Amino acid sequence: MTPTDDLYVLYRGPLASCNYDCPYCPFAKRVDPPELLRADRADLERFAGWVEATTDRRLSVLFTPWGEGLTRSWYRDTIVRLSHLPHVARVAIQTNLAARTGWLAEANPRVAALWATYHPGQVRRETFLDRCRDLLARGVRFSVGVVGLPEHHDEAVALRAALPPAVYLWVNAADGHVYTGEEERRWTALDPRFGDSVRPHASLGLPCHAGETAISVLGDGTVRRCHFIPAPIGNLYDGTWRAALRPRACTNSLCDCHIGYVHLKSLRLRDVYADGLLERIPVAWPLPSSALPLPIVAARCPGAHPPPPARSRPA
Numbered sequence: 001m002t003p004t005d006d007l008y009v010l011y012r013g014p015l016a017s018c019n020y021d022c023p024y025c026p027f028a029k030r031v032d033p034p035e036l037l038r039a040d041r042a043d044l045e046r047f048a049g050w051v052e053a054t055t056d057r058r059l060s061v062l063f064t065p066w067g068e069g070l071t072r073s074w075y076r077d078t079i080v081r082l083s084h085l086p087h088v089a090r091v092a093i094q095t096n097l098a099a100r101t102g103w104l105a106e107a108n109p110r111v112a113a114l115w116a117t118y119h120p121g122q123v124r125r126e127t128f129l130d131r132c133r134d135l136l137a138r139g140v141r142f143s144v145g146v147v148g149l150p151e152h153h154d155e156a157v158a159l160r161a162a163l164p165p166a167v168y169l170w171v172n173a174a175d176g177h178v179y180t181g182e183e184e185r186r187w188t189a190l191d192p193r194f195g196d197s198v199r200p201h202a203s204l205g206l207p208c209h210a211g212e213t214a215i216s217v218l219g220d221g222t223v224r225r226c227h228f229i230p231a232p233i234g235n236l237y238d239g240t241w242r243a244a245l246r247p248r249a250c251t252n253s254l255c256d257c258h259i260g261y262v263h264l265k266s267l268r269l270r271d272v273y274a275d276g277l278l279e280r281i282p283v284a285w286p287l288p289s290s291a292l293p294l295p296i297v298a299a300r301c302p303g304a305h306p307p308p309p310a311r312s313r314p315a
């Protein structure tokens with residue numbers, strides 16, 4: 001396979017429930033009825049079968065559930081299953097890291113990865129850090145992030161200080177929040193790439209990998225370019241996705257979510273993240289210690305997710 005055989009797949013089934021109660025999220029404490037959970041499980045099983053069968057592509061998969069997926073056994077089992085396939089380069093999920101991580105012992109740590117969001121107010125910092133230490137001990141790739149709300153800043157600083165330098169901490173600009181220069185400086189001191197997130201990217205008419213080497217897939221197999229342009233371009237299960245893939249320009253005015261604009265060609269963020277694109281780990285991380293934005297203190301660690309539907313959830 002050549003690099004042009006790479007296909008990045010963002011998958012989102014119907015699951016929209018979550019165990020957390022984040023005040024900035026429309027999915028907070030939402031409960032899915034049993035029939036929806038059964039449908040979500042069946043859809044995921046079908047998708048996993050498609051991944052297994054699609055061996056002519058090098059696939060990288062990111063699960064982006066509306067709610068929390070890792071509290072459901074079928075997401076954990078699917079990540080383990082896909083991580084062992086030779087044509088799967090990455091299988092990752094956005095998670096609040098509330099669920100225990102022992103299941104990852106069965107996964108291939110070179111392929112499975114987590115995009116973990118810390119939600120102050122929903123979990124004690126030490127509890128979240130214990131999960132991070134467990135992932136480090138297991139050698140599982142993960143990034144950690146926070147939503148850049150003013151009331152989160154102290155917790156974000158403390159989290160950065162407690163994490164080993166090798167763990168990348170990202171900051172997502174909060175929906176609807178306009179950052180002053182001083183606020184931007186403070187958040188950039190924690191995440192040197194905060195500038196990517198702090199303002200939406202003008203994208204209309206610009207070439208984007210979405211719809212060419214990246215797709216968004218819904219539970220029923222509907223394929224779209226990305227999560228932010230609702231028009232379908234094909235279906236995963238009737239094979240029409242193949243003919244749909246071609247160079248395309250963005251038809252939206254703005255792209256303001258990381259899982260979208262990483263594919264905007266002009267930003268060249270695939271060069272920045274390379275193999276860490278889906279779990280959001282820059283290839284050049286950690287920065288040399290002289291360039292680190294904050295002093296990093298030793299951690300106890302052994303190795304050292306309302307957004308409206310047009311936008312992904314924070315976790």
Ligand code: SF4
Pocket residue numbers: 203208209210225226227228229249250251252254255256259260261263264
């Ligand atoms: S720039 Fe964003 S909204 Fe436009 S096609 Fe790419 S991912 Fe989709």
Ligand code: SF4
Pocket residue numbers: 018019020021022024025026027028029066067068096119305313314315
């Ligand atoms: S932001 Fe993430 S963790 Fe918080 S309620 Fe929403 S889905 Fe759950």
